[in-house]
Amino acid sequence: MILANEKKKIMVLGGDGFCGWPTSLHLSNLGHDVFIVDNLSRRNIDNELEAESLTPIQPMGTRLQAWKEVSGKDIRFYNFNVARDYDHLLKVIVEEQPDTIVHFAEQRSAPYSMKSPNHKRYTVDNNLNATHNVLAAIVQSGLDIHLVHLGTMGVYGYGTAGMSIPEGYLQIEVPTDTGERISKKILYPADPGSVYHMTKTQDQLFFLFYNKNDAVRITDLHQGIVWGTNTKETMADERLINRFDYDGDYGTVLNRFLMQAAVHYPLTVHGTGGQTRAFIHIQDTVRCLQLAIENPPEAGDKVQIFNQMTETHRVRDLAKLVSDMTGAEVAYLPNPRKEADENELHVKNDLFLSKGLKPTYLSEGLLMEVTQIAERYANRADLSKIPATSNWRSKPEA
Ligand code: NAD
Ligand code: USQ
Numbered sequence: 261m262i263l264a265n266e267k268k269k270i271m272v273l274g275g276d277g278f279c280g281w282p283t284s285l286h287l288s289n290l291g292h293d294v295f296i297v298d299n300l301s302r303r304n305i306d307n308e309l310e311a312e313s314l315t316p317i318q319p320m321g322t323r324l325q326a327w328k329e330v331s332g333k334d335i336r337f338y339n340f341n342v343a344r345d346y347d348h349l350l351k352v353i354v355e356e357q358p359d360t361i362v363h364f365a366e367q368r369s370a371p372y373s374m375k376s377p378n379h380k381r382y383t384v385d386n387n388l389n390a391t392h393n394v395l396a397a398i399v400q401s402g403l404d405i406h407l408v409h410l411g412t413m414g415v416y417g418y419g420t421a422g423m424s425i426p427e428g429y430l431q432i433e434v435p436t437d438t439g440e441r442i443s444k445k446i447l448y449p450a451d452p453g454s455v456y457h458m459t460k461t462q463d464q465l466f467f468l469f470y471n472k473n474d475a476v477r478i479t480d481l482h483q484g485i486v487w488g489t490n491t492k493e494t495m496a497d498e499r500l501i502n503r504f505d506y507d508g509d510y511g512t513v514l515n516r517f518l519m520q521a522a523v524h525y526p527l528t529v530h531g532t533g534g535q536t537r538a539f540i541h542i543q544d545t546v547r548c549l550q551l552a553i554e555n556p557p558e559a560g561d562k563v564q565i566f567n568q569m570t571e572t573h574r575v576r577d578l579a580k581l582v583s584d585m586t587g588a589e590v591a592y593l594p595n596p597r598k599e600a601d602e603n604e605l606h607v608k609n610d611l612f613l614s615k616g617l618k619p620t621y622l623s624e625g626l627l628m629e630v631t632q633i634a635e636r637y638a639n640r641a642d643l644s645k646i647p648a649t650s651n652w653r654s655k656p657e658a
Contacts, residue, residue, distance in 0.1 A: 283549045384459055487539055490542070
């Protein structure tokens with residue numbers, strides 16, 4: 261719990277989603293005054309894809325009523341499109357006067373963003389306009405609001421040539437025309453691997469500009485792949501359960517493997533499985549959001565960037581881990597994406613650790629996830645939705 265003078269009013273954009281819902285509950289539980297904005301586009305995409313969360317997520321009204329019964333706390337909900345309804349967004353900001361805006365409201369699947377020209381255009385339109393509208397509205401409101409945005413480790417690309425990826429900025433030294441050497445800190449060079457990831461690299465430039473021009477206080481969290489389902493708060497009542505995506509577009513690799521093991525489907529490793537990625541448990545995601553909100557940049561500070569991840573793993577090692585634990589078979593499939601077959605990945609995450617993050621590692625949480633979620637809801641699975649059908653190549657390679 262927080263002290264009365266630490267209580268903040270927090271606007272959560274995208275608060276119905278996989279990260280946004282448990283974050284809203286966590287912040288509300290701490291004693292902050294939380295309200296959610298979401299246009300339920302993610303639920304509509306489920307309708308489009310004819311896929312559903314493995315867990316039985318409840319409509320927003322039921323979720324909020326359950327939270328009121330469990331905690332005695334109110335979370336308010338506004339349903340509108342942040343990317344389209346600028347006037348509505350500005351009006352809510354001016355009336356509510358939030359101290360912090362947490363921005364999760366983007367289309368977050370790389371495969372979905374690569375399905376067709378229309379999916380590419382929707383992702384660019386939605387994500388860039390959502391982020392730009394929030395920044396423009398903060399400036400137009402005249403309020404001193406701290407914006408906390410969910411970015412991705414994918415802005416850096418995943419190849420590091422042996423060095424550790426720093427937290428956002430790279431110290432470089434370049435020669436001048438007169439032969440002197442000068443030092444400079446620049447944004448780490450962007451290297452997106454999908455249209456979705458490309459929108460996150462552009463978000464960074466929006467932040468750089470609005471921070472420089474209008475002194476907006478911004479924290480950008482470069483998050484790795486989130487695994488797990490529930491947090492302390494979402495476990496309090498089954499009506500609060502979080503979403504668990506397993507389909508070929510929205511399911512992320514480790515949660516897919518856990519679900520596949522539970523339904524006896526061979527684990528779908530793309531290519532050699534040599535891709536190394538960064539991971540974080542959903543319980544640590546909500547804790548990181550709390551730490552970012554509690555540690556805002558000062559007026560005049562440049563954009564604060566934290567790497568929000570706790571460990572790195574190679575995809576084939578994850579498959580082996582899940583297979584050893586459950587007896588699941590492993591299938592090596594042609595990779596539908598264009599990505600390096602094998603990569604090393606070293607990432608710095610000192611900033612969150614120094615602020616008190618105590619990571620939940622795979623070794624502690626995996627088995628619980630298999631038995632309490634994947635096996636428990638296996639009867640809701642539609643196995644026809646497991647294959648990844650979105651292809652990065654316009655034509656299959658010869
Ligand atoms: P999600 O799709 O489950 O949630 C996003 C929410 O935002 C949805 O409820 C959706 O309806 C809403 N939304 C989207 N566009 C909107 C708009 N224009 N107006 C109003 N609401 C809108 O995604 P998530 O997994 O919770 O991810 C949240 C954020 O975290 C994303 O920005 C994503 O890029 C980032 N992130 C996610 C992961 C992960 O593994 N899930 C990892 C790294 C970063
Ligand atoms: N992969 C498999 N088998 C599968 C699914 C994925 O081998 O069944 C491989 C992919 O080819 C890729 C890796 O696993 O090499 C990760 O894929 P993913 O779908 O788990 O994650 P990704 O597409 O990178 O996107 C997810 C979130 C996104 C977030 C990103 C963080 O959907 O919102 O930004 O993780 S990061 O990867 O660090 O950029």
